[in-house]
Amino acid sequence: MANKKGRRRTFGAVRKLPSGRYQARYPGADDVMRPAPETFETARDADDWLAEKQTEIRRGDWQDPDAGAVNVEEYALRWVKERRLSDTTDELYRRLLRLHILPAFGDLDLDQITAPRVRSWRSERLDTTGAETTVAKSYRLFKAILETAVEDELIRRNPCRIRGAGKESAAERPVASVDQVDALANPLGLRWRLMVYLGAYGPLRPEEQAELRRKDVDLDNLTVRVRQAAPELTSGKRAEGPTKSEAGKRLVVLPAFLYIELRRHLDWYAERGPDGLLFVGEKGKPFRRSTFGRKWRKARAKVGLPEGFRFYDLRHTGHTLTTRSGATLKDTMVRAGQSTERAALIYQHSDLERQKEVAAGLDQLVRGQRKKPDDQASGTDLARDA
Missing domain, CATH: 1.10.150 (DNA polymerase; domain 1)
Structure with a gap:
């Protein structure tokens, strides 16, 4: 069929409908004839649309209009x-x-x-x-x-285009004091108190602690090796497997004050044998989040910490104290088992107490620099005498 100018159409076809409008059909890149999704007022409009489709196919930009019909x-x-x-x-x-x-x-x-x-x-x-x-x-x-x-070439463009919509801006997590960590450990009892200390001063994730074995503990060097994790799913199933990331596999050096806690726990509560679990319940079963959670909530209420203070916040507490002690960002990443600086920087915040410490340190530095021998006049005195 030729168009109105007399040129023979080399791509697609156009026909006039009983309504007076025009329908265009074209062969896709797969040679299947397809109709345009709409009709046109004039044959020229239909020709222009066919020309656009032909250009898409030549450039490799054509997409099967039926491809996106996937549930x-x-x-x-x-x-x-x-x-x-x-x-x-x-x-x-x-x-x-x-x-x-x-x-x-x-x-x-x-x-x-x-x-x-x-x-x-x-x-x-x-x-x-x-x-x-x-x-x-x-x-x-x-x-x-x-x-x-x-x-997969099912849709042309991603409709999720809201800038910043996938960014999480979690609220600042609470930090417990050293006294509050001790106060939390005591009411949990001897069987579970080490979990509090490893969570705060390890700082180990609860799912990492749930999979610790005797062979992972070196009492002489006071280290714990994290090899795997066992998070608990909502179904109650223990999902034993790899750590959160490769960085999660690590050797953690514990502070010396935990020696007695660790030795006592190994002697009294850990399963026997190198593969014995470090933490088991009163009936010898592996650690369960649900059972421990009830004990945790009672201890938290007894200490007076807010309901929003989670066991996971012990990890935040420990790393905040670590950074205050002078740990670098890399130190924090290694100790936390984190693979990105962004995650580690969560613990590098500067709260009011830290700002007071910084101000106190600056005060001490300046005062030390200002101290002069009695027989040496200050710059201000010399200026005044000139």
């Missing part, structure tokens, strides 16, 4: 499965999908998700939950899934 829920769940994630990360991603992402997008196809829809969803989640950190995690996960859809 979001099916694609997202397959995305999680294909990642071969750790048990804890897999559980987190599936929970975020179930509670926050799929209720809004699960029934849609990938190509139906638009930037305005994403903005509305995020706003609704923030208003409904008030949980900024959880919403940031959900947004970041959804963005990663859709970025893979772009790579």
Whole structure:
């Protein structure tokens, strides 16, 4: 069919419909004829649209318009499965999908998700939950899934384009004093008090402590080697496996004041044999977060610490004290088992007490510099006498 100017059309086809409008059809890169998603008022408009499609194909920019007709829920769940994630990360991603992402997008196809829809969803989640950190995690996960859809050429562009939406800005975590750490350890009893001290002064993650074995402890050199971790899933299952990152595998040197605590625990409570668990319950079972949690809440209330103070905050406490003692950023990263400076910098904050210490140190330095022999006049005195 020729166009109105008499040129023979070399790409696609245009026909006039009974309505008077024009329909365009073209062969995609796969040679399958496809109609335009809309009709046109004139044949010229249809020709122009075909020319754009032809250019897309020549440049390699063409995308199958039916490719995005993939159900979001099916694609997202397959995305999680294909990642071969750790048990804890897999559980987190599936929970975020179930509670926050799929209720809004699960029934849609990938190509139906638009930037305005994403903005509305995020706003609704923030208003409904008030949980900024959880919403940031959900947004970041959804963005990663859709970025893979772009790579798979199912959608042309990622609709998650809100600047800073995936950034978490957690509130400053509380820090306990040395006296408060001791006060927490005492009511937990002899079986569990070492966990408090290793959490604060190790500082070891609770899931790392749950998998410590006798062979990991060197009492003579006062060290603990972290090899693996055993986080507890919401189902109650112990997910024994690798540490949070490669940096999590480390040798931790403990402060000397923990020698008696460590020796006593090994003698009284740890399982026998080199592979014996360091921490087991009264009935000889591995450490359980749920059981320990009840003891922890009672101890926290007895000490008078706020409900928001978590066992994990002992780790924050210990590293804050470590940085105050002069540890460098690298020291902090190694001791914490952290792979990024960003994570380690969480512990490098400067609170009011630290600012007082800095001011006191500056005061001492200046006073020391100002001290002169009695027979030596100060610069101010010399200026005054001139």
